[in-house]
Amino acid sequence: MSLKIQKAEKHMDLSSMKQLPDSYTWASVDDGYLLSCSSEPVPVINLEDPNVMKHVGHACKTWGVFHVTNHGIPKAVLDDMEASVRKLFYLPIQQKLKAARAPDGVSGYGAVRISSFFHKHMWSEGFTIIGSPYEHAKKLWPQDYKNFCEVVDKYNKEMKKLTNRLMWLVLGSLGITEGDVKWARQTQDIKEACPALQLNSYPACPDPDRAMGLAAHTDSSILTILHQNNTSGLQVQREGMGWVTVPPIKGALVVHVGDLLHILSNGLYSSVLHRAIVNRTQHRLSIAYLYGPPSNVRISPLSKLTSIVHPPLYQPVTWSEYLAMKAKYFNKTLSVLRLSAPVNGFIDLKDHKSVIVG
Ligand SMILES: O=C(O)CCC(=O)C(=O)O
Ligand SMILES: [Fe+2]
Numbered sequence: 382m383s384l385k386i387q388k389a390e391k392h393m394d395l396s397s398m399k400q401l402p403d404s405y406t407w408a409s410v411d412d413g414y415l416l417s418c419s420s421e422p423v424p425v426i427n428l429e430d431p432n433v434m435k436h437v438g439h440a441c442k443t444w445g446v447f448h449v450t451n452h453g454i455p456k457a458v459l460d461d462m463e464a465s466v467r468k469l470f471y472l473p474i475q476q477k478l479k480a481a482r483a484p485d486g487v488s489g490y491g492a493v494r495i496s497s498f499f500h501k502h503m504w505s506e507g508f509t510i511i512g513s514p515y516e517h518a519k520k521l522w523p524q525d526y527k528n529f530c531e532v533v534d535k536y537n538k539e540m541k542k543l544t545n546r547l548m549w550l551v552l553g554s555l556g557i558t559e560g561d562v563k564w565a566r567q568t569q570d571i572k573e574a575c576p577a578l579q580l581n582s583y584p585a586c587p588d589p590d591r592a593m594g595l596a597a598h599t600d601s602s603i604l605t606i607l608h609q610n611n612t613s614g615l616q617v618q619r620e621g622m623g624w625v626t627v628p629p630i631k632g633a634l635v636v637h638v639g640d641l642l643h644i645l646s647n648g649l650y651s652s653v654l655h656r657a658i659v660n661r662t663q664h665r666l667s668i669a670y671l672y673g674p675p676s677n678v679r680i681s682p683l684s685k686l687t688s689i690v691h692p693p694l695y696q697p698v699t700w701s702e703y704l705a706m707k708a709k710y711f712n713k714t715l716s717v718l719r720l721s722a723p724v725n726g727f728i729d730l731k732d733h734k735s736v737i738v739g
Pocket of ligand 1: 579581595600607609614615655656657666667669
């Protein structure tokens, strides 16, 4: 296939395709795993529950993913954001390409960033926002960008409040207090922590069993908060169960344990391997808020969680260093950062080396 074709295909208008092109056809979306009709659903945690910290700790340890209800984010903020995301992805492809991500850039419109690790294209489009969406929004809607920027700002503010709350629940469940992680206390009111907002669009697909919306990956964040529209597609991998669907629950949000929490917790809370599949009739949208530490902070296993018996398992790393490594090693990044094995060896259950790519 010539590079020219590859490039053109990268920007195909998925919603107008009547057949799945070969370059989008995956050998098997099931990868040989059981597709779970799991009797055990992903935990749903009511943030108003008096035992919320215990539930959060248990969910992080067992699943690495959970739904939250009573999270305090006004419905209007979620609805407005979803409507704005829909408006963005419904723009004609030529208009969206005006805000295309630069080849070496991070923000803007384009294929999902993990595409480069796979031989086949994914059935999705993405739009990444870091900081203000102003520059890209102005390219998309030269006269009418303000509303989008306001909606995104409001959404980011609410997500920031929620991630702070969740962060302390997660750390508290590990026996960590504010004094143990000063930077986490500081990020409550500083601008330094620079979260990313990843907007994903998965148009209805003519051959969903052979297409992949977003291939299996873990998030590089500490925590990710995901809002999905009313269409299923998110799946997480659970030991012994295979891929388990995380169906949308009205008004609830999904929380993922990311790689940096895996490191902070010295592997006690493993980042969750997840993917998005597509369907024949409905257009699915998702909005992922990826929360990480301020850029100058080195993340390493929290000293309270390590001892001679439980030595630190990972080297210290900043978020930007981690992202650079992830761009190189993808699902092997955690094992690259892993310190040498103890004498009797260990098995990193979430090493994800077995992930079949492409
Ligand atoms: O669309 C989804 O449900 C998953 C999105 C996701 O995993 C991501 O943006 O990192
Ligand atoms: Fe993700």
